[in-house]
Each structure stands twice: as structure tokens, then as C-alpha cells.
Amino acid sequence: xxxxxxxxxxxxxxxxCAALHLGILDKGRVPSLEELLRLPYFDKTGxxxxxxxxxxxxxxxxxxxxxxxKKSLADRYxxxxxxxxxxLGVKNEIMALDTxxxxxxxxxxxxxxxxxxxxxxxxxxxxxxxxxxxxxxxVLLVEKTEKEIAKAEKEGAN
Amino acid sequence: MIVIxxxxxxIYCEYAASFIYMGYEDDKAARMAAFYGxxxxxxxxxxxxxxxxxxxxxxxxxxxxxxxxxxKKTIEQLVQILGFSKKDLLVxxxxxxxxxxxxxxxxxxxxxxxxxxxxxxxxLANMKNIKKxxxx
Numbered sequence: 505x506x507x508x509x510x511x512x513x514x515x516x517x518x519x520x521c522a523a524l525h526l527g528i529l530d531k532g533r534v535p536s537l538e539e540l541l542r543l544p545y546f547d548k549t550g551x552x553x554x555x556x557x558x559x560x561x562x563x564x565x566x567x568x569x570x571x572x573x574k575k576s577l578a579d580r581y582x583x584x585x586x587x588x589x590x591x592l593g594v595k596n597e598i599m600a601l602d603t604x605x606x607x608x609x610x611x612x613x614x615x616x617x618x619x620x621x622x623x624x625x626x627x628x629x630x631x632x633x634x635x636x637x638x639x640x641x642x643v644l645l646v647e648k649t650e651k652e653i654a655k656a657e658k659e660g661a662n
Numbered sequence: 663m664i665v666i667x668x669x670x671x672x673i674y675c676e677y678a679a680s681f682i683y684m685g686y687e688d689d690k691a692a693r694m695a696a697f698y699g700x701x702x703x704x705x706x707x708x709x710x711x712x713x714x715x716x717x718x719x720x721x722x723x724x725x726x727x728x729x730x731x732x733x734k735k736t737i738e739q740l741v742q743i744l745g746f747s748k749k750d751l752l753v754x755x756x757x758x759x760x761x762x763x764x765x766x767x768x769x770x771x772x773x774x775x776x777x778x779x780x781x782x783x784x785x786l787a788n789m790k791n792i793k794k795x796x797x798x
Binding site for chain 2: 580
């Protein structure tokens with residue numbers, strides 16, 4: 505299965521969720537900013553990255569994990585992705601998750617300052633604070649996703 | 663093969679492009695676009711099945727709001743990720759002059775004969791442009 509975590513820029517919450525899914529980040533504790541900055545694509549994307557899929561890795565079950573930035577299209581991008589998969593006849597092979605709904609205002613301001621304005625240090629400082637608050641929600645989203653994938657794969661096997 | 667006509671609203675110029683692609687004359691295509699468009703929702707973000715052309719290609723339209731280029735990029739990459747190619751799914755970007763007027767009409771004007779007539783004329787005025795985009 506292809507799992508796609510998408511957020512505004514494909515730079516913060518989607519990358520964190522993908523990293524949690526892949527086991528790169530520990531679900532049991534909030535990562536430090538240094539750990540987050542070591543993640544591929546974390547706070548490193550530009551305007552040209554919008555709409556581009558970026559491969560993050562393969563999880564323990566063999567599912568491919570991607571991240572994607574989709575600006576302000578919110579969950580409509582989930583509709584778009586699953587709609588295309590549906591008309592190709594492979595809707596069961598894809599799962600798209602909008603992580604933007606778990607992003608708080610501090611993260612949004614931090615991301616904006618870092619990626620759009622160029623105030624990287626201040627932006628990352630705020631991101632660190634925002635991610636600390638949002639982390640439990642992101643973990644829950646990933647755990648829910650993993651359960652849904654396991655359920656879908658079990659149903660597919662039967 | 664699947665052909666998707668991708669645009670902002672997904673219903674006016676995109677419907678016209680589909681009907682032209684399926685072999686309808688300009689006038690008929692514009693009338694049908696106005697009729698079906700006035701009864702459809704804008705910016706659905708889900709492909710809408712229109713019909714088949716003479717080669718049995720499946721024709722769809724898709725409205726994604728202002729981020730058409732971004733959506734086109736995503737769809738083309740998604741097709742490859744899923745193991746398909748341009749031979750399986752082709753995306754054609756369709757846009758029209760004065761599309762913002764069509765958008766306003768679609769959003770705020772309830773369905774009526776006058777609305778459909780106005781859409782018909784606006785789509786017909788864009789027909790040359792639409793046909794050029796189908797060929798490109």
C-alpha cells in the first residue's frame with residue numbers, strides 16, 4: 505500500500521507523521537528540534553516542492569510512505585488522491601491522510617516564518633514549541649492510520 | 663486510456679473540452695456544458711465521469727480551484743507511483759478567459775435559463791482556446 509501524509513508545505517507535520525510511521529521517531533517521547541532537523545525534508549522545502557511526492561521509506565509491513573505539500577487544499581487533496589486511485593481501479597492500494605488538521609497556530613506561524621519569510625531561527629524555535637504541543641495528536645493519527653492499514657490488509661487477504 | 667480535463671471549476675470549460683473531445687460540434691458542446699454545468703457543483707476535487715470517446719477512452723473532468731498546476735503535477739506523479747503511465751491516464755489542463763466570471767456565476771447565481779444562456783456564450787467565446795488546449 506502507498507501511504508501519503510500531506511500537509512500545507514509537506515515540510516513539518518507530514519514529515520513527522522511519516523517518521524513516526526517508519527519508526528525513525530519514537531512515539532513515546534517528544535523529539536528534540538535537533539532530531540527533527542535530521543529528518544529528511546523537515547523544514548527544508550521550497551515553493552517548488554508543492555504538489556511533489558517525496559518518498560520517505562518503507563515501513564515494517566512493506567508499505568511505501570510518502571509526504572506531500574498541498575498548500576491550503578486541506579482534506580480536498582485526500583479526495584483528489586483517492587479519486588484518481590479509484591478511477592485507475594487501485595483505490596485499495598492507497599491511503600491519504602491530511603495532517604494539517606493536527607497543526608496548531610504556533611506551528612503555522614513557525615513554518616511561515618521559516619519557509620516563507622526566511623526567519624529560519626525564529627521559525628524553528630516556534631516550531632519546536634508547537635510540535636511539542638501537537639505531538640500526541642500526531643502520534644494518535646499515525647496509530648490510527650496503522651490500524652486502518654492492518655485492517656485493510658486483513659480484509660484484502662480474506 | 664483515461665483522459666482527465668483538469669481546471670479550476672471542473673464544470674464549464676472542462677465540460678466543453680470533454681464534449682469536443684467526444685466529437686460534439688462547438689455549439690452543441692457549449693450548450694451541453696452550460697446545461698450540465700449549471701446543475702453541477704464547482705471545485706469537487708473528485709473526477710467526474712463524462713463518457714467515452716470513439717476510441718473507448720474514458721473521459722473525466724476535475725475541478726481543483728486555483729491550484730491547477732500543482733494538482734496536475736500531483737496527479738501525474740501519483741499515476742507513476744501507482745504503477746501506471748501517461749498511456750493509462752492523461753491529464754489535460756483546461757482554462758478559459760474570463761473564467762472568474764463563470765466562477766462567480768456558478769457560485770452565486772441559482773440555476774435559470776438566463777444563467778445557462780450567459781454560460782453558453784462565455785464558453786462559446788472560449789471555444790477556440792479550449793480546442794487549442796485539447797490538441798496541445
